Amino acid sequence: SQQGEEDPQALSIQEGENATMNCSYKTSINNLQWYRQNSGRGLVHLILIRSNEREKHSGRLRVTLDTSKKSSSLLITASRAADTASYFCATAPLRGAQKLVFGQGTRLTINP
Amino acid sequence: GAGVSQSPSNKVTEKGKDVELRCDPISGHTALYWYRQSLGQGLEFLIYFQGNSAPDKSGLPSDRFSAERTGGSVSTLTIQRTQQEDSAVYLCASSPGPGGRAEAFFGQGTRLTVV
Numbered sequence: 001s002q003q004g005e006e007d008p009q010a011l012s013i014q015e016g017e018n019a020t021m022n023c024s025y026k027t028s029i030n031n032l033q034w035y036r037q038n039s040g041r042g043l044v045h046l047i048l049i050r051s052n053e054r055e056k057h058s059g060r061l062r063v064t065l066d067t068s069k070k071s072s073s074l075l076i077t078a079s080r081a082a083d084t085a086s087y088f089c090a091t092a093p094l095r096g097a098q099k100l101v102f103g104q105g106t107r108l109t110i111n112p
Numbered sequence: 113g114a115g116v117s118q119s120p121s122n123k124v125t126e127k128g129k130d131v132e133l134r135c136d137p138i139s140g141h142t143a144l145y146w147y148r149q150s151l152g153q154g155l156e157f158l159i160y161f162q163g164n165s166a167p168d169k170s171g172l173p174s175d176r177f178s179a180e181r182t183g184g185s186v187s188t189l190t191i192q193r194t195q196q197e198d199s200a201v202y203l204c205a206s207s208p209g210p211g212g213r214a215e216a217f218f219g220q221g222t223r224l225t226v227v
Contacts, residue, residue: 030213042116042203043155045215088154092212099168100145100205100212104154 005103006089012109019076021106023089024069030092032065032072033100037086046074046087051094079110114138118204118219125194125226133189133222137206144187145205145216146179155203161187162210194226 007022023032031050035043049056049065049072056063062075076083088105092098117136125131137144146158157171161181172178176195181187191198201223205216 030211033212033215035218041201042218042220043205043216045217048215090212090216097168097170098162098211099157099160100207100216101157102147102155 006087006106008106009104010107010109012111013079015079015081015110015112017079019079019083019108019110021074021087021108023072023074023103025072025089025091026070027091027096028094029067030094032063033090033092034061034063034072034074035088035090035102037088037105043088076108081110081112084108084110116204116206116217116219118202118222120222121220122223123225125224127196127226128193130190130192131194131224133191133202133204133224135187135189135204135206135219137185137187137204138208138217139185141206141208141217142184143207143210143214143216144181145207146187146189147203147205149201149203149221151200158189158202191224194224196226199224199226 005024033048034046037043047058047063049063060077065072086105086107088102090100090102119134142163144161147155159179160168176192179189201221203221205218207214207216
């Protein structure tokens, strides 16, 4: 099964509102990453948060990590139509198979 | 200096034919990943190369799938005797660090359609 599971699967909000997406995972991690995908093609890296970090900011993005609950959240503030995309979390395991494992993604739609 | 390049961008093939998908990673990146994505779904891990180490092939769905990485650079994913369920977007990514320790840079993918 996938290491990362995003919630919700789909989210539709009005432009200007904040969007929050969640990711849960199962095993201990080295880091957790968030990616954006437009139009079903290449993914773009947004932010990487390491297991010893609790919060990270990048522009309108805020990511939190709670290793005790094995969960992360991505907050996009003051959303814009251009934020419409699919968002994926990916985890890098602390031990074992050394590969990035992606979740199923959250489809975000920003309505003008 | 460009990003990850994948070719072809689109491929239509007849069931039973073999196909080769190519990935040119960013120069100097030691890690290379192949993923598969069906319409509206998440990314399914296929294979991971790291430097000169043996690749992690644990995600390859059947023995019809194989991949190689020559000279630690270009990678080719080969699908033999294609089936309709192989239709998907195949994504390649490279990374400067091993095992997901750094961000991955993705190509635009190859959309494979088996008819």
